[in-house]
Amino acid sequence: MNMLKKEETVNYITELVLKEILAQGLTLEQNKTKIPVSISARHIHLKKEDLEMLFGSGHELTRVKDISQPGQFAAEEKVTLVGPKGKIENVRVLGPLRKETQIEISITDARTLGIKPVVRDSGNVDGTPGLTIIGPKATLQLEKGCIVAQRHIHMTPKDAVEYGVKDGQKVMVKCLNDRGGIFDNVFVRVREDYALDMHIDTDEANAFSIGNGEIMEILK
Template sequence: MAFITESQLRALLPQGLPNPFRLSGGDRLTPAARDFLRDRGIPVTEAPVVSSSGEARRHKPEADIPVGVSNRHIHLSEEHVRLLFGQGHTLMPMKALSQRGQFAAHETVSLAGPKGMIKNVRVLGPSRGETQVEITRTDGFLLGIQPPLRLSGDHADTPGIALYGPKGLVVIESGVIVAKAHIHMSPADAARYGVTHGDRVSVQTHGQRPLTFGEVAIRVHADFSLDFHIDTDEANAAFLQQGDYVSISAGGSDAAWAKG
C-alpha cells in the first residue's frame, strides 16, 4: 500500500490526470490529494481487493471526512442574549467555526443544575430562534440531569436548566441535549457519498482505538462543510481529536446504511 500525495498529482498534471482517478493495490490518497482531485471535479474509484480465495471484496473506505470535536456549548435566542448580557447586546465573534457563518462568541454563561454548576460555557453564534444547550453525558452527571441523545432542534421531553449571565438569570424549561453524532455535508458531498439528508450511516475511526459509530445522521445543506461532529466524550473514547479523519463504512454489508 502507498499513499498518493498532492505533490505527486501535481506532477502528473502536464500529461493529464486520469478521470476518474482509479486507486489500485490498496493505495490511498492523502486528504490534501483527495481535495486536489475533488476541486477539479475528478471522481475517485477503488479497484476491488481480491481475497486469497479469488473472491473480490470491497476496499476499506478511505478516511477522508474531517473530525470536528465539540465541547459543551449553548445557542441562545435573541431574547435570552438580552436577558443574560443586557439590553441591546450583540454576540461578539471570537473565532469562526467550520460551518459557514457560525462562530464561537466571546460571551460565556454558567449552567446550574440540581447537583452542580458548570461555569464559562461558550456561547455560539449567531443567535437562534430557540435556546439550546449541548452538553456531554458526563456533564449531565455533574449537573444532576439526564439529557437525551438528540439532533439539534429536537427538544421534546428534554430537561431544562438555569443559565447565569453577567446581567441576569434565565431558566429554560427544556432544550438541554446530548448532541447525536452527525456529518455535515454540502449537496456535492452528499452526491459523492451517495447519501441524502436524513440518512444514517456507520462511521469508522482509524486511530489508536478504532471504533465504529452507528446511526450517524447525515445533515445536508448548501452552506455546510464536510465535518463529522462528535462531542468530547465520544472523541475521548475513540482517541480522536480535532482534524483527524474518519470514513463512512458499511462494515462489509449494506445493512449499515439506513434511510430516514
C-alpha cells in the same frame, strides 16, 4: 416544515445538483469514504430575547473565532449552567443567534449537573430537560432545550452525491487511529451552506482517542 418534507426537499436538491454536474460534462469522484472530524465541546446557542436578558438590552455577540461550519462562530460571551446537583461555569455562547435557545452538553456534563441526558438531533428540543442559566445581568430558567447532540456529518448536496448518501440517513463511521472503533447511528445532514465535517462530543472523542482534524471512514 416537518422533518419528512425537509429531507425530501434536500434530496431533491441533491438530485438536481447531480443532473447539473452531468449536464456540464463534469466528473465526480464517486464512492468517497474519508471525512474529517471536529470535536464539539459543551456550548449554548441563544435566541435574541434570552441573550438580552442574560447580557443586557441591545447586547450583541462578540465574535472570537470562526468554527467549522460557514457563518458560525465562537463568541466571547460565556454563561454558567446550574442543575439540581451541580454547576458548570464558563460555557461558551456560539453564534449567530437562533430561533430557540439550545444547550449542548456531554453525558458526563449531564451527570455533573444532575439531569437526565437526552440524545437528540439539533433543534429537536421537545421533551428535553431545562436548566438554570446565569449571565452577568440576570438568571434565566430554561424549561427545555438541553441536549446531548446526536453525532452527525455535515455535507453539501455535491458531497452527498460523491459519498452516496442522503439527508437524514444513518451511517456507520470507522475510527482509523491506533485505538480504532466504529460509531453507529451517525446522522447525515445535507445543506448547500454546510462544510464537510463530522461532529462528535468530548466524551466520544476521549473514548476513541480522537483529535480535531483526524480522518474517519464512512462504512454505511
